[in-house]
Amino acid sequence: MSRIGVFICHCGLNIAGTIEVEKVVKLVSDYPEVVYATDYMYMCSDPGQDMIKEMVKEKKLDGVVVAACSPTMHETTFRNTIASVGLNPYRGEIANIREQCSWVHQNHKEIATEKAVKIIEATIEKLKLDIPLLPLSVPVTKRALVIGGGIAGIQASLDIADSGYEVILVEKNQSIGGHMLQLSETFPTLDCPQCIATPKMVQVGQHPKIKLLAFSEVEEVSGYVGNFQVKIRRKASFVDWDKCTGCGLCIEKCPVRVPSEFNEFLSKRKAIYTLFPQAVPNKPVIDSNNCLYFTKGKCRVCEKNCSLKAINFEQKDSLVEEKVGAIIVATGYDLMNKAEVGEYGYGKYKDVIDGMQLERLLAPAGPTEGIPYRPSDGKIPKEVVFIQCVGSRDPEHYYPYCSKICCMYTVKQAMLYKHAVPDGQAYVFYMDIRCNGKGYEEFLQRGIEEDRILYLRGRVSKIFKDGDKIKVWGADTLTGRKIEISADLVVLAMAIIPSKGAKKLAEKLRLATDDYGFLTEAHPKLRPVESLTAGYFLAGAAQAPKDIPETVAQASGAASKVDSLFSKDELYHEPIIANVDEEVCVGCGNCVNICAYDAIELDLKTKKARVNPIICEGCGACSAACPSGAMQQNNFSKRQIFEMVNIFTV
Numbered sequence: 001m002s003r004i005g006v007f008i009c010h011c012g013l014n015i016a017g018t019i020e021v022e023k024v025v026k027l028v029s030d031y032p033e034v035v036y037a038t039d040y041m042y043m044c045s046d047p048g049q050d051m052i053k054e055m056v057k058e059k060k061l062d063g064v065v066v067a068a069c070s071p072t073m074h075e076t077t078f079r080n081t082i083a084s085v086g087l088n089p090y091r092g093e094i095a096n097i098r099e100q101c102s103w104v105h106q107n108h109k110e111i112a113t114e115k116a117v118k119i120i121e122a123t124i125e126k127l128k129l130d131i132p133l134l135p136l137s138v139p140v141t142k143r144a145l146v147i148g149g150g151i152a153g154i155q156a157s158l159d160i161a162d163s164g165y166e167v168i169l170v171e172k173n174q175s176i177g178g179h180m181l182q183l184s185e186t187f188p189t190l191d192c193p194q195c196i197a198t199p200k201m202v203q204v205g206q207h208p209k210i211k212l213l214a215f216s217e218v219e220e221v222s223g224y225v226g227n228f229q230v231k232i233r234r235k236a237s238f239v240d241w242d243k244c245t246g247c248g249l250c251i252e253k254c255p256v257r258v259p260s261e262f263n264e265f266l267s268k269r270k271a272i273y274t275l276f277p278q279a280v281p282n283k284p285v286i287d288s289n290n291c292l293y294f295t296k297g298k299c300r301v302c303e304k305n306c307s308l309k310a311i312n313f314e315q316k317d318s319l320v321e322e323k324v325g326a327i328i329v330a331t332g333y334d335l336m337n338k339a340e341v342g343e344y345g346y347g348k349y350k351d352v353i354d355g356m357q358l359e360r361l362l363a364p365a366g367p368t369e370g371i372p373y374r375p376s377d378g379k380i381p382k383e384v385v386f387i388q389c390v391g392s393r394d395p396e397h398y399y400p401y402c403s404k405i406c407c408m409y410t411v412k413q414a415m416l417y418k419h420a421v422p423d424g425q426a427y428v429f430y431m432d433i434r435c436n437g438k439g440y441e442e443f444l445q446r447g448i449e450e451d452r453i454l455y456l457r458g459r460v461s462k463i464f465k466d467g468d469k470i471k472v473w474g475a476d477t478l479t480g481r482k483i484e485i486s487a488d489l490v491v492l493a494m495a496i497i498p499s500k501g502a503k504k505l506a507e508k509l510r511l512a513t514d515d516y517g518f519l520t521e522a523h524p525k526l527r528p529v530e531s532l533t534a535g536y537f538l539a540g541a542a543q544a545p546k547d548i549p550e551t552v553a554q555a556s557g558a559a560s561k562v563d564s565l566f567s568k569d570e571l572y573h574e575p576i577i578a579n580v581d582e583e584v585c586v587g588c589g590n591c592v593n594i595c596a597y598d599a600i601e602l603d604l605k606t607k608k609a610r611v612n613p614i615i616c617e618g619c620g621a622c623s624a625a626c627p628s629g630a631m632q633q634n635n636f637s638k639r640q641i642f643e644m645v646n647i648f649t650v
Helices: 021-029 046-058 071-083 109-129 151-162 178-182 193-206 249-253 292-296 355-362 406-420 440-450 502-509 548-566 590-594 621-625 638-649
Strands: 004-009 034-040 063-068 092-096 136-139 143-147 166-171 210-214 216-224 227-234 257-259 268-270 318-324 326-329 333-335 352-354 383-390 425-430 454-457 460-466 469-476 481-487 489-494 496-498 521-523 527-531 536-538 570-573 578-580 600-602 609-611 631-633
Touching: 004 021, 004 046, 004 109, 021 034, 021 109, 034 046, 046 063, 046 071, 063 071, 063 109, 071 092, 092 109, 109 638, 143 151, 143 318, 151 166, 151 178, 151 193, 151 210, 151 548, 166 216, 166 227, 178 193, 178 355, 193 210, 216 502, 227 326, 326 502, 326 548, 352 355, 355 406, 355 489, 383 406, 383 481, 406 425, 406 440, 406 489, 425 469, 454 469, 469 489, 527 548, 536 548, 578 609, 590 600, 590 621, 621 631
Parallel strands: 004 034, 004 063, 063 092, 143 166, 143 326, 166 210, 326 536, 352 489, 383 425, 383 489, 425 454
Antiparallel strands: 136 570, 216 227, 227 318, 257 268, 333 496, 460 469, 469 481, 521 527, 527 536, 578 631, 600 609
């Protein structure tokens, strides 16, 4: 026989406003094996927890049910509470009578009260069959992997390395820096992004604790938190970076010129190139798709002009294997493909561009040295139309979410355009304006008042060519008037989407994503930088669209989580995991196929399933899929489930 205590929380009026708590206490008090039941306004508060501790000792309780909010919120809190007075923490259960009861039955007190009693009784039945458990321990490899070398990956790497731990930073491009290095200036301070980011890039390249693997991609990850094995593919650059000094003579002599990805195809680069002058590492790579030697078997001018013999046309991809204890994913973002939005004329009209292309035109080190010449004829545009929410907040056709930074970078771009072309006029078509950061609202007002940016609330209905102009038809919904503008340049604020290849990488890492490919955090409020898979942390726009300050803050948050993880010599893993009854297991392999964490394998000798307890996250999918009932989860056995279900069927 158990001695169970039930503690019911009012949660202010979240629970007590709908459920008759006193009535629930009275009914539960008479339930078999319940020796004590009470209620309190806030059970998670210090007085509430002290009450639980006192009653565990006084009533000699061997099990505790706390009827309150979701276990996601306070299960750890109450388990720690009972553990502090000597009770096994896994003899404590949460009965969720807030989200699953009071919140969904707010206008039906009688139904809510009756349901609350049933939920508590079902939880008591589960608790009766709970077995005491001990956390599993595993040693920690105190080395971190950071995937992505944008500002998020740079900040996270530096924070971890400055804490004294080794970092492996993997970047798929030739240089770290990310999209921030493409920007002209940053809002709301209008400071130079290169001046901010370049010192940090140099620190990364020179830090003794950081191993930078540029022009590389993660090929495979196995293992578990504290002990990951990672295979990294180092792509062939056809340049021996150990010999190369970055003098640039090979680039200068190369005869091939192709569109530059870094400059958003608004200028040319060579077939052997670095992304930008401040690149880290400042070592070139050869574009084999455009190099004359690879395409036609001739040239090799770069090789002839390299006195250090650093050019190596025979170089192949290589694999590097590393062991790490934690992984930060900071893969950044891309802009939605403009070609998908045919109604705005992108691809059809050269003078319809996206925001990133305008950033390069406005950048002092960009293809036009900061003067926004029109792509079609090189003239200076005197009328520029900015269109916001292109692809964003459009659930019928594209993406329903807000891309968050477009309002602010459009203000910035319109201001910088006016600084470059004082006699020009900027128009902004918008749905509404979202200024959700420090100094952002003031920045918007500055643009309207000082730079005379004209905001038009409404959608653009049609864009078409009219001579050397771009006609823009729209409507101002505030005045009800139709708008017609003869523009020289149209700039589209495209939706922000996950970076190319991010979805494939998430599959390799076994990380959850939302419907649009952004990485899913463990809890949006309480665990915003952690993933659902232990040992993985999220930073920057890989998780959702965000600006530079928020990206840097999240990167430092992820780094602090890694530092906390590395501060221990051993990690402890939840013991609520799957286990196999080998006498019942028939070796069908259903559990192996359904496990999202690759935690189960078939023993080749015994033909029985075997669970790796450290990798298992206790999701229960294998238990549900097992046709023989051999796979069960600790403290979620089938008998427990049936006993809980019986409460609601009697």
